[in-house]
Amino acid sequence: MTDSKYLQMLAEKYPNHRSVKAEIINLRAILALPKGTEYFLSDLHGEYDAFQYFVRSASGTIKMKIDEHFSGMLSEAERESLAALIYDPVAEIKRRKKSEKDFDAWCKSAIYRLVIICRSVSSKYTRSKVRRILPDNSGYAMDELLFADDDENRTHYYNEIIDSIVEYRSAETMIVEFARTISSLAVDHLHIIGDIFDRGPKPHLIMDFLMTHRNVDIQWGNHDVVWMGAACGNWACIANIIRMNVSYNNFDMLEYGYGINLRPLATLAEKIYKDDECKAFWPHVLDKNRFDPIPEDLAAKMHKMIAICQFKIEGQIIQAHPEMHLEKRLLLDKIDFENGTVEVEGTVYPLKDANLPTIDPADPYRLSPEEEEVMIALEASILRSDKLQEHIQFLYSHGALYKTLNGNLMFHGCIPFTEDGEFRDVTINGITQHGAKLMEYLDKELRDAYFNPPKGKTRAEAANLMWYLWLGPDSPLFGKDKMTTFERLFIADKATHKEHVVPYYRLINQKDICVKMIRDFGLDASHGKILNGHVPVKIKDGESPIKGGGMLYVIDGGISKAYQKTTGIAGYTFIFNSRFMALSEHQPYQPLRPDGTQEFNNPVIQTVYTLPQRMLIVDTDNGKAIREQIDDLEQLLQAYRKGSIKEVYPKKGKYYSKN
Incomplete structure (x- = not known):
């Protein structure tokens, strides 16, 4: 039975039996309409x-x-x-x-x-x-x-x-x-x-468009989550989003779309790499900038500068968090500066670019004072960008790690599986979960990181989770064994660039695996679909x-x-x-x-x-909610008939009680 206090509140909107009946008639008619597309x-x-x-x-x-x-x-x-x-x-x-x-x-x-x-x-x-x-x-x-x-x-x-x-x-x-x-x-x-951001030049306009749409939801992708982490002030996430968008020549979006000040980065990059062509770092120019046409040679220097900052910052996180099991991605300390080589997982490769003046071989993951100033400036721009923060809040209010609606399951990346098709246990922040429970847990943790970081942690520190979900091998948003950004930039051998996908992408060819996932999320496998x-x-x-x-x-x-x-x-x-x-x-x-x-x-x-x-709408999740509204209204109607709640009728612009 509906709570009596709730019925009293409902009576404020429907003050008499006539208004209740009118709304029931309206809702029952809506249930008979075809579902929307x-x-x-x-x-x-x-x-x-x-x-x-x-x-x-x-x-x-x-x-x-x-x-x-x-x-x-x-x-x-x-x-x-x-x-x-x-x-x-x-x-x-x-x-x-x-x-x-x-x-x-x-x-x-x-x-x-x-x-x-x-x-x-x-x-x-x-x-x-x-x-x-x-x-x-x-x-x-x-x-x-x-x-x-x-x-x-x-x-x-x-x-x-x-x-x-x-x-x-x-x-x-x-x-x-x-x-x-x-x-x-x-x-x-x-x-x-998922994946509204990065590579293309206008994610800010997509977000503006979505915010005007009357009925929209978003399932976060790894590119969205790394922006969410950047909006928390997390330096690893900030370095990643700046590097990616500098590498794709998206200066209009960064500086004019979101007001992110790139001048400190450009100034330092020009100073450090003045005589360096930075050939491996030239941007992918898929779209031209209208307001901020940065020369490609300067963009290459900026790309190299922020990439080195990224590898240093990520190395600090990996060293501080052994539970992430990312030690194999510590590569700066594997560089032989004298011979211009790097060791990756036991094999030595020549570096395409061995001009690394900002890396101290004795302490390779330490940012220089000038690099720290660049990161502080980028963090300040991002935290003070009203447009970006508004967009991130929309991602939270209209988004989630996954969604079920009208019998279908939606998520961006994958569900972790073992090689033999069992849900894989994943431990993050000390909690072990799998399947739907893992997705529920991570969704909550992502929200807490932004709105309610754990006691003793800043929002930026809590956002290390976003960085891990961006590139971690156990991340349901990434779905690969490693992210080979360093190898792509510094090693010519393309075999090192390969990122191996997790078992999920092989297993989803099997119907029984899809049935298993749909049922784990509480859906009917006889007609439910997975959108990925x-x-x-x-x-x-x-x-x-x-x-x-x-x-x-x-x-x-x-x-x-x-x-x-x-x-x-x-x-x-x-x-x-x-x-x-x-x-x-x-x-x-x-x-x-x-x-x-x-x-x-x-x-x-x-x-x-x-x-x-x-x-029809009656067959949808919205139809279920409407039927519950009808049930509530019918209970309110019974309360009016019994006299347990007083009816109110309008009279000459005022209301009077029938009782």
């Missing part, structure tokens, strides 16, 4: 332009809606143009202004067509929910157009609305708002399965994202431009609507051409599971 994306890696296109196009399903409604009325080119208008209305309007002889007529036609598509994607929702999504200023007119009927007496009324919109120069705004409303309605729930990211699927080499007989889907297909040569495609979206589950396979995103046109490659959509019957 869920979209799953992973490994965005800062590729904002491609990501926002995937979301605004609903991964190809909006084009399917356009074909469904206009295939007999519009040519393929016209349908493609309508799709382009929805995907990027601002750019398409700008182009049409130049190309259309009668721009007003084009606007009227565009609005009519957008209304039809908007009606179609809104059909799964109540009118009240659609109204809440509509923009404030244009919402009334959009509402009238969306819920128009076929009554001939009202045709003139609707035409007059559109004519007035055009006459008062509001057509462009209306078109943009209709296009964005269509995209919002088409994607009811957005799941980001982290390891790019090399489709060009014949790999498939579908594992375990259709029970697990690895949806990292290479949204990041850094991976597209390896994968052969540009990412996957997993789609789960009321009728089926599907994989949408994307081609590389094409930016605007100089003439304002843009090529949108329609993805290949493959249905991977058809539901035996249409899934």
Whole structure:
């Protein structure tokens, strides 16, 4: 039975039996609607332009809606143009202004067509929910157009609305708002399965976008967690995020997106490596900087400087925490400075770059005073970056290490297994867990590190956990035996660069292993699926994202431009609507051409599971919550009937008690 105090509180919102009955009727009607469409994306890696296109196009399903409604009325080119208008209305309007002889007529036609598509994607929702999504200023007119009927007496009324919109120069705004409303309605729930940050240039814009989305959750990836650790002031995490983004030429994001001051690093790097070309450290230039075009030779020096700082700081943590079992990653003390070699796991290799003036052979993991000043400056910038801290707090409020929803399990990396397919016991911070219990424990520890660090530890010290989960061999976010950053930078022999994956990635080809994981998280293995990211699927080499007989889907297909040569495609979206589950396979995103046109490659959509019957909201986790609300309201109704709670009715602007 619902607590009487809770019923009293509920009565404040529903003060009489009429309001209770009205809400029960509303909730029962909602349960009969089809479930909204869920979209799953992973490994965005800062590729904002491609990501926002995937979301605004609903991964190809909006084009399917356009074909469904206009295939007999519009040519393929016209349908493609309508799709382009929805995907990027601002750019398409700008182009049409130049190309259309009668721009007003084009606007009227565009609005009519957008209304039809908007009606179609809104059909799964109540009118009240659609109204809440509509923009404030244009919402009334959009509402009238969306819920128009076929009554001939009202045709003139609707035409007059559109004519007035055009006459008062509001057509462009209306078109943009209709296009964005269509995209919002088409994607009811957005799941980001990790790795928003690093490599690509605009993770800050992805975070801004996610913070405006009405229904989003995030499963943290190892790249997200290392940023979370940096936001705590942890120097190992800070050095890692700076090194990665300097190495990918992401200076606009670092300095202008997040306000991180790189001048002390640049100044010291220029001083120390003035005559050093730092050839092994030249950046990967996938995107040009608009506001902060750092010369590539200086970027290489900065990369080398922060990399050395990183290896020193990490070495200090490894020495202080033998329980992490990372001793094999202590390599600075294995350098033979006289011969220019390094010993890695018993084998000696020549160094590609032996100019290491900041490393003291007698104490190789000690930061110089100048290096400490650089790290202090970076820490201060990160801790004082309101934008970054706001984004990290959003990761906590809308994110978790894993999520279960509507029968499906989502996590970024892996679940630790032994070679023979048993859950592997992992000990972190003195606690040993495995499977779902391990993920629950680590989720709590990550939150405590940021919000409530253990007594006697600073937040930065507690964030050593984030650093370990970034690269540790027992980390469910990393899933490899080691991170070979040092080897890639300093050793030419590519055999040393290899990072061996854990048994999980072999075992997930077996259906029984996937069943075991789903059941361990309390889900039904007869229809539950696992959604996974982290390891790019090399489709060009014949790999498939579908594992375990259709029970697990690895949806990292290479949204990041850094991976597209390896994968052969540009990412996957997993789609789960009321009728089926599907994989949408994307081609590389094409930016605007100089003439304002843009090529949108329609993805290949493959249905991977058809539901035996249409899934309604009553069948979802949200439906379960709604049914619980109905139960509470029915108990409140009984309390009103018994008189144990007094009813209140409005009268002339005031309320009076029936009793």
